[in-house]
Amino acid sequence: MTSSEARPSIRLSxxxxxxxxxxxxxxxxxxxxxxxxxxxxPLPPERELVVQTRMSRTTVREALRILxxxxxxxxxxxxxxxxxxxxxxxxSVADSLELLIRGRRLRLASVHETREAIEPSCARLAAQHRxxxxxxxxxxxxETIAASASLEEFLQANVDWHVAVATAGHNEILTGIxxxxxxxxxxxxxxxxxxxxxxxxxxxxxxxxxxxAIRDKDPDAAARRMTRHxxxxxxxxxxxxxxxxITLPDGx
Amino acid sequence: MTSSEARPSIRLSxxxxxxxxxxxxxxxxxxxxxxxxxxxxPLPPERELVVQTRMSRTTVREALRILxxxxxxxxxxxxxxxxxxxxxxxxSVADSLELLIRGRRLRLASVHETREAIEPSCARLAAQHRxxxxxxxxxxxxETIAASASLEEFLQANVDWHVAVATAGHNEILTGIxxxxxxxxxxxxxxxxxxxxxxxxxxxxxxxxxxxAIRDKDPDAAARRMTRHxxxxxxxxxxxxxxxxITLPDGx
DNA sequence: ACTGGTCCAAAGGTCAGACCCAATTTAGCA
DNA sequence: TGCTAAATTGGGTCTGACCTTTGGACCAGT
Numbered sequence: 001m002t003s004s005e006a007r008p009s010i011r012l013s014x015x016x017x018x019x020x021x022x023x024x025x026x027x028x029x030x031x032x033x034x035x036x037x038x039x040x041x042p043l044p045p046e047r048e049l050v051v052q053t054r055m056s057r058t059t060v061r062e063a064l065r066i067l068x069x070x071x072x073x074x075x076x077x078x079x080x081x082x083x084x085x086x087x088x089x090x091x092s093v094a095d096s097l098e099l100l101i102r103g104r105r106l107r108l109a110s111v112h113e114t115r116e117a118i119e120p121s122c123a124r125l126a127a128q129h130r131x132x133x134x135x136x137x138x139x140x141x142x143e144t145i146a147a148s149a150s151l152e153e154f155l156q157a158n159v160d161w162h163v164a165v166a167t168a169g170h171n172e173i174l175t176g177i178x179x180x181x182x183x184x185x186x187x188x189x190x191x192x193x194x195x196x197x198x199x200x201x202x203x204x205x206x207x208x209x210x211x212x213a214i215r216d217k218d219p220d221a222a223a224r225r226m227t228r229h230x231x232x233x234x235x236x237x238x239x240x241x242x243x244x245x246i247t248l249p250d251g252x
Numbered sequence: 253m254t255s256s257e258a259r260p261s262i263r264l265s266x267x268x269x270x271x272x273x274x275x276x277x278x279x280x281x282x283x284x285x286x287x288x289x290x291x292x293x294p295l296p297p298e299r300e301l302v303v304q305t306r307m308s309r310t311t312v313r314e315a316l317r318i319l320x321x322x323x324x325x326x327x328x329x330x331x332x333x334x335x336x337x338x339x340x341x342x343x344s345v346a347d348s349l350e351l352l353i354r355g356r357r358l359r360l361a362s363v364h365e366t367r368e369a370i371e372p373s374c375a376r377l378a379a380q381h382r383x384x385x386x387x388x389x390x391x392x393x394x395e396t397i398a399a400s401a402s403l404e405e406f407l408q409a410n411v412d413w414h415v416a417v418a419t420a421g422h423n424e425i426l427t428g429i430x431x432x433x434x435x436x437x438x439x440x441x442x443x444x445x446x447x448x449x450x451x452x453x454x455x456x457x458x459x460x461x462x463x464x465a466i467r468d469k470d471p472d473a474a475a476r477r478m479t480r481h482x483x484x485x486x487x488x489x490x491x492x493x494x495x496x497x498i499t500l501p502d503g504x
Numbered sequence: 505a506c507t508g509g510t511c512c513a514a515a516g517g518t519c520a521g522a523c524c525c526a527a528t529t530t531a532g533c534a
Numbered sequence: 535t536g537c538t539a540a541a542t543t544g545g546g547t548c549t550g551a552c553c554t555t556t557g558g559a560c561c562a563g564t
Binding site for chain 4: 019020021055056057058059062076077078079080081
């Protein structure tokens with residue numbers, strides 16, 4: 001009889017029961033991240049995974065879907081299709097940042113603050129690590145800006161230049177962040193019609209001067225000039241933002 | 253006969269045929285991002301979505317899984333469970349950055365470069381926008397560091413302090429990035445036994461001095477001191493990294 | 505030798521229906 | 535009244551079938 005006398009009092013902490021699909025997803029994720037499969041390695045077909053794991057196809061597919069959204073595999077349909085290992089790139093970071101910015105309706109100021117934090121460092125790194133190719137990309141982007149006819153074209157080329165600077169720095173993290181910020185800036189600046197001839201000229205001049213510093217491998221100058229440029233741009237954008245807010249006082 | 257003479261050469265770009273689950277996921281995503289549903293709003297139950305969309309439950313569930321991975325909904329089981337709208341937070345950014353860092357086996361230097369770019373700005377913003385609460389969190393974290401006994405504890409408290417600085421800056425993007433970098437630093441610094449008494453003392457002193465600047469709302473000093481601190485830390489970590497590389501010359 | 509047509513096979517995509525498990529409500533009983 | 539047990543509502547998993555897409559092979563006509 002197990003009466004009131006001292007039971008050994010086994011204590012257990014609350015446990016988590018993971019979902020089957022998560023278990024499989026985690027297993028595969030770890031394997032992929034461990035680097036044991038080079039990019040492009042095909043995973044077994046779904047039906048094969050089913051017999052290997054003894055899970056249902058539904059579960060297997062859910063696991064694969066998770067990894068796909070996380071950018072760890074790419075899935076193709078049709079014969080010779082299947083799931084292929086893919087090492088995550090800047091895009092997935094950019095995507096999630098975009099969700100954060102859009103979903104939280106972040107103040108435009110946050111985006112600009114982040115830019116002001118990051119871009120000077122990108123410029124500095126670019127001046128240190130740029131290759132000849134990087135330099136070509138930069139000048140090409142600059143010329144596209146100068147030649148741009150429409151607003152669309154201008155904004156796109158502008159974004160391209162900034163991303164090119166980040167790329168020239170050869171730091172994948174900063175590049176990813178920069179790509180995300182660019183997209184956000186692009187879409188927010190899009191409607192505001194503040195890009196007149198003046199703005200364009202000033203932009204081109206600023207870009208040229210930063211590009212020169214990068215070409216001459218002068219990190220300090222690059223960072224300094226980029227700081228000025230981004231700061232000015234932020235001020236202008238925010239000013240327009242205010243103006244728009246006043247023009248449309250009943251907005252949202 | 254269609255001989256060698258000019259065929260009109262109609263050009264089409266490759267077309268995308270979206271999957272059903274993606275269609276639904278996109279629709280729901282746009283609605284959520286548009287902000288029309290406040291945080292916590294329950295989506296209809298899966299079976300209800302099935303009748304509304306006339307898709308199968310499998311498809312509906314796949315769409316929901318996508319949104320869940322993207323951090324846009326949270327799914328609970330059980331009665332009164334279901335999918336609830338969730339605006340994406342810093343975590344999802346941190347997650348994707350972590351995947352990037354781990355999956356691409358990025359040089360430790362990338363992480364440190366990024367930190368050197370971001371943390372001074374975080375400190376500057378913190379000095380500008382900190383609240384009394386933020387300050388309390390900072391000093392608390394600092395005391396935990398000073399009192400930390402084990403390596404684990406020290407690293408965790410260290411990370412906490414840095415995240416607290418970012419938080420005090422009240423910029424969600426920078427905070428998210430900082431969280432991700434912290435995790436990465438934590439896991440990489442973990443094995444290397446370079447945290448001796450000296451390092452700890454220096455760290456605490458540096459943190460104190462930054463915290464003071466934040467308390468006194470002196471942005472320039474905060475940024476300057478943080479720059480020094482992070483730079484020193486990076487150098488030390490990289491030095492240890494080199495040493496480890498020499499000690500274990502056959503490591504991958 | 506090119507072009508187009510037909511068919512096959514492999515693999516992912518979708519579907520319908522059943523059943524299992526978890527959390528909450530609620531009803532019933534002490 | 536208060537507690538336990540059942541009913542209910544919801545997600546999680548499984549099965550098995552069928553649809554669609556893609557690549558390749560083969561064939562027939564020019």
